[in-house]
Amino acid sequence: MSPEPDVSVVIPTCNRPELAVRAARSALGQTWRNLEVIVVVDGPDEATVKALAEIGDPRIEVIVLPERGKAPNARNVGARHARGRWTAMLDDDDEWLPTKLAVQIGLAEASGVPDPVVACRMINRTPRADSVMPRRLPAPGEPISEYFTVRRGLFYGDGFIQTSTILASTELWRRVPFTVGLRRQQELDWALRALREPGTELIYASEPLVLWHQDEDRDRISLQNPWREQLEWLRASRDLFTPRAYAAFTLSVLSSMTAPTRDVKLFRELLAEARGQGRPGALDYLTHLQIWALPPSMRHRLRDLIVGRPKSPPQPQDDRVPADVD
Template sequence: MFSAPDVSVVIPTRNRPDLAVRAVRSALAQTHEALEVVVVVDGPDPDTRANLAAVGDERLRVIELARPGKAPNARNVGAGNARGRWTALLDDDDEWLPTKLERQLELAAAANRPSPVVASRMISRTPRADTVLPRRLPAPGEPLSEYFTVRRGLFHGDGFIQTSTILAPTELLRRVPFTVGLRRQQELDWALRAVRHDDVELLYADEALVLWHQDEDRDRISLANPWQDQLAWLRGNRDLFTPRAYAAFTMSVLSSMAAPTRSTRVFRELLAEARTHGRPGALDYLTFVQIWTLPPGLRAQVRDLVMGRPVDAR
């Protein structure tokens, strides 16, 4: 019988048995072995259940939900069933490098506050190239909402947090659950709400410890564009952002979702939103204009050139 875990790894999944097993094996292969892996299957899924049963590791537990509730709900269920003091999140289509938990626990042990959230850099892997994200880590005293949203380059952002990089106290994930029903920006929403608590600080491992697989021919939540839902979320959470960050998010992230509509009305609505409730900078206006004027394919090619990646000519 394995010793009591101090880390619980929570993996939500549905209808992707091969990917789920790959994620599970990367967690079980960690150099930090005092862990359990809690896979929350989001609704009846016999294939995934069968594939996981073949893994054959007593540290693996599987919870199958009676009906689908999407990833945020599955993460909350996993945290609610976690036995470890710490919970680490892993999406089913990502992988961890072997020292991920070991390195994050070292940083957590040296934290200044009792409930540290520890993230890391990651390797964003596409069929064309690998890119290490985030490009920079937060500066001392920098508002995190601005770190996550304010651009320093015309075609890309610098700050970033992704679910599969997050290690946090299990108690904190229960105290600050993921927002059920939110389709995009789930980790941004959670991180900004978590760091509002006085006992929480956000730390980053400088090295890349996660493989973020961005297969360009596979559907991902992060490729969906529910801009109306995101605008409603943004308006309902204005207090999470500084005025500078609110404008930057509206004119870059939100506009990238809405621009395919080619709607003059939407263009004006988002510009008014940023100017009324935020404080845009010059780069925000330039970003906003290029997002709305350049076709998405051309914009992606220019971004690849700027970042030194092979250009996708499709």
């Protein structure tokens, strides 16, 4: 391993030592060997520090923050400490398949653009089934906000980006940090802002290279429903969305957050927001209606039945390898 790694891997974690170790091992098991793994522990956490030390790999650096600042802050700290030309983010409850970095670095270096943002497909694993997301890649000339938000079916995941799939230049991560304090849509917010920077372009690896564990019985950020906060973020970020994308986000993401309240006033409020500030399509109205009409458990089962496939084990990791929101 050279003194300067080609790529830095940033893993934020807090009080989940088993998951942090699993994520770190999946990074260390990459076929691209010249890397460093920066685990940012979000506040004092002796159990996690001890578990990571037991891995015994000199490529791991552990940074313990003095107090909790949440995942966006931890990722920003990791990016500031990164030494590699490239930095890839990895959430502690996700895993990478072994060729993930090799494929993405190859795409980045062949892209011909100064600041490529390279994402990939992922295996979305629920307790019932696996599905691959995104189900489609961006069409030529398609506005990026519409790719991420406008559905072509009733279930999310047509266009998609998730933190653990993203590799970009370390300089870009520093120039466009994550928004501290934003609880949901952290990667969407980052991607929309980053892709407005000069010289950037979104590139996807067509194969799934990340295993996303959607354990619906475990507390995770994606299960929180701070809908008022998200509406405020959407309104403040209006310039990042086309009218079509604004309406699609309102009637899918915000609808999913508010539907458990069963408050008809909120149902109507979101319709008014989408119509007044955006340009909804027929499928957006249908999405809004089915989210409010069907219980989440039923929607989840239908999603897995229609777009899922039987669960299959991920590719094995080997440290000895040489150098769809509802």
